[in-house]
Amino acid sequence: MQHLRLLLKDVWYLTRPYFVSEDKKWAWGLLVAVLVLTFSMVGLDLLQSFSRNVYYTALQQRDATTFLRGLFWYVHNQEGFVLGFFIITIPAVLCSIYATYLQQMLGLRWRRWLTQRMTRQWMENQTYFRIAITTSGLEAGADNPDQRIQEDLNSFVTDTLTQFINLLSNIVTLFSYVGLLWALSGPLEVLGFSIPGYFFWAALIYSVMATWVTHLAGHKLAGLQFFQQRAEADFRYSLVHVRNNAEGIALYRGEAEEQAGLNRSFSQVYGNFLVIMRRTKWLGLLTTGLEVVSGNFALLIGSIRYFAGKMTFGTLMQLVMAFSRVQGALGWLSTSYASLTTWHAEVARLATFQRVMDRAQAMRDKVTVVPAAANANLQVSGLDVFRPDGAALLRNVSFTLEHGQMTVVTGPSGTGKSTLFRVLAGIWPFATGTITQPDVAMMFVPQRPYVPTGTLHRAVTYPAGVDAYPEADVIAALQQVGLGQLAPRIESEEAWGQILSPGELQRLAFARIILARPGWVFLDESTSNLDAASEAALYALLRQACPDMTVVSITHRESVVAMHVNRVDLSPFAVAAPEGSERRVSASPASP
Numbered sequence: 041m042q043h044l045r046l047l048l049k050d051v052w053y054l055t056r057p058y059f060v061s062e063d064k065k066w067a068w069g070l071l072v073a074v075l076v077l078t079f080s081m082v083g084l085d086l087l088q089s090f091s092r093n094v095y096y097t098a099l100q101q102r103d104a105t106t107f108l109r110g111l112f113w114y115v116h117n118q119e120g121f122v123l124g125f126f127i128i129t130i131p132a133v134l135c136s137i138y139a140t141y142l143q144q145m146l147g148l149r150w151r152r153w154l155t156q157r158m159t160r161q162w163m164e165n166q167t168y169f170r171i172a173i174t175t176s177g178l179e180a181g182a183d184n185p186d187q188r189i190q191e192d193l194n195s196f197v198t199d200t201l202t203q204f205i206n207l208l209s210n211i212v213t214l215f216s217y218v219g220l221l222w223a224l225s226g227p228l229e230v231l232g233f234s235i236p237g238y239f240f241w242a243a244l245i246y247s248v249m250a251t252w253v254t255h256l257a258g259h260k261l262a263g264l265q266f267f268q269q270r271a272e273a274d275f276r277y278s279l280v281h282v283r284n285n286a287e288g289i290a291l292y293r294g295e296a297e298e299q300a301g302l303n304r305s306f307s308q309v310y311g312n313f314l315v316i317m318r319r320t321k322w323l324g325l326l327t328t329g330l331e332v333v334s335g336n337f338a339l340l341i342g343s344i345r346y347f348a349g350k351m352t353f354g355t356l357m358q359l360v361m362a363f364s365r366v367q368g369a370l371g372w373l374s375t376s377y378a379s380l381t382t383w384h385a386e387v388a389r390l391a392t393f394q395r396v397m398d399r400a401q402a403m404r405d406k407v408t409v410v411p412a413a414a415n416a417n418l419q420v421s422g423l424d425v426f427r428p429d430g431a432a433l434l435r436n437v438s439f440t441l442e443h444g445q446m447t448v449v450t451g452p453s454g455t456g457k458s459t460l461f462r463v464l465a466g467i468w469p470f471a472t473g474t475i476t477q478p479d480v481a482m483m484f485v486p487q488r489p490y491v492p493t494g495t496l497h498r499a500v501t502y503p504a505g506v507d508a509y510p511e512a513d514v515i516a517a518l519q520q521v522g523l524g525q526l527a528p529r530i531e532s533e534e535a536w537g538q539i540l541s542p543g544e545l546q547r548l549a550f551a552r553i554i555l556a557r558p559g560w561v562f563l564d565e566s567t568s569n570l571d572a573a574s575e576a577a578l579y580a581l582l583r584q585a586c587p588d589m590t591v592v593s594i595t596h597r598e599s600v601v602a603m604h605v606n607r608v609d610l611s612p613f614a615v616a617a618p619e620g621s622e623r624r625v626s627a628s629p630a631s632p
């Protein structure tokens with residue numbers, strides 16, 4: 041019961057937003073249309089049961105005219121007006137085709153809406169990054185976000201619609217056929233007792249037993265399905281990881297270790313699927329067996345009254361059909377068990393992922409950012425910086441970065457220099473304190489610049505679009521940073537992130553800076569892969585191309601330190617600060 045409540049809560053949490061969204065008219069319109077068509081199919085099926093009664097009885101009585109009319113046209117007898125079987129088939133087929141088409145249409149629109157919402161939420165406030173840096177990113181169901189958005193979301197939409205429509209259709213079937221079953225069945229005399237509507241009781245007892253037995257055999261499948269999805273995604277990720285790190289693996293000759301890792305990852309997929317297969321086999325045996333037995337069971341118990349001459353052959357056949365419909369509806373849970381467990385696992389994974397995203401988005405930056413004039417200094421006061429697990433990294437950091445100057449940030453490896461830049465960039469939610477920040481464009485450049493897919497042109501103008509600058513300026517920027525030889529290939533779509541050497545990638549980052557001309561630029565070891573002469577040339581280029589730009593650099597190299605006017609040493613603020621080091625409250629000159 042607890043499981044069911046949680047499942048329904050998750051389904052509601054994931055489903056409700058679409059049905060109250062701006063697309064709600066389509067959502068409800070299509071859903072109502074599908075339901076109307078589905079219920080019509082149940083009604084037509086019920087009508088067909090009467091045609092069946094007529095033509096089977098005509099068969100028994102060797103009445104060819106009524107038989108043919110019962111099949112192809114209509115019969116008007118003492119019980120009323122009965123439409124022919126095939127006449128009903130035409131609207132039934134149309135209803136079935138359009139119900140499927142409209143259901144797919146609803147699924148497609150819902151998927152589009154949900155995908156757009158999820159990808160937007162994933163991108164907003166750097167949720168993708170926050171999930172990656174928080175331990176909650178490892179929660180079951182929040183792993184492999186790409187798979188959640190592409191695969192789980194798709195199957196969730198399709199399966200939710202299918203399960204919901206099946207459930208309603210079964211309820212309507214149940215109510216449509218129960219009365220018929222009761223009325224046609226008549227009482228059964230056993231040992232002097234009369235059991236009214238005995239067909240109905242037989243269907244009920246049979247279905248309850250079948251559902252219970254199936255639940256016993258299949259209830260562990262949901263957890264196994266859940267794990268299978270995760271194992272598959274992890275395996276795929278291991279393969280992608282090899283592709284993304286091809287050179288590193290090749291140079292280390294790490295193939296054997298990688299192969300072993302891939303085998304380990306796949307063994308999870310294999311082992312778990314074996315267990316699923318065994319359980320599904322038993323479940324399949326059980327459900328197929330129950331289905332086979334149910335048809336003959338109905339015939340067997342119906343034959344008692346038939347042989348007693350209390351019902352016609354047509355009524356018996358109609359009863360067998362009604363029994364199978366009622367039993368099918370009552371036993372829906374048992375026959376759909378395997379697909380329901382898969383759906384359950386999809387819902388759980390998607391709901392967990394959605395919750396992790398909601399949580400990551402709701403994570404408030406605890407840093408107070410005070411906007412200042414464009415030409416103001418940047419002031420940090422009383423800043424505490426933490427790791428994602430809550431451990432303190434830097435305590436009570438206070439300093440001033442002067443507008444228009446070049447400042448270098450130094451400190452031993454692991455002090456928290458890059459993390460401080462992340463705080464200044466507003467993407468690190470684990471910090472408290474106050475930052476007075478000039479209201480001007482700022483660019484943060486990591487050690488290994490990110491390169492998007494596509495042309496070199498796109499790579500240079502990123503994060504602005506390719507049309508953001510005249511092409512001549514883009515080529516000039518490439519030439520200025522020493523990448524002029526690539527200008528003829530600027531429109532060529534290649535894997536630039538892998539083709540360019542680490543030093544060339546750093547040159548590319550400088551081309552971006554001189555095109556974008558931000559008010560402030562933060563360089564995190566952005567020349568670490570260049571020789572001293574190129575490094576000096578790029579810094580000189582920055583000064584010459586963007587003379588008003590404020591430059592803040594992280595570096596371990598004294599040659600770079602020497603190019604800056606001011607210096608902020610973070611070592612005194614480090615939590616594991618060396619004994620006796622003094623805390624500085626403002627930047628000091630870079631050179632002694």
Ligand SMILES: Nc1ncnc2c1ncn2[C@@H]1O[C@H](COP(=O)(O)OP(=O)(O)OP(=O)(O)O)[C@@H](O)[C@H]1O
Pocket residue numbers: 173427428429433451452453454455456457458459460
């Ligand atoms: N996403 C993360 N999850 C957990 N710990 C992290 C994360 N990012 C950084 N850290 C930890 O925070 C500490 C500071 O890292 P940071 O990269 O800021 O240091 P740094 O001073 O820039 O080092 P380096 O000079 O070597 O580049 C390190 O111990 C690092 O392991």
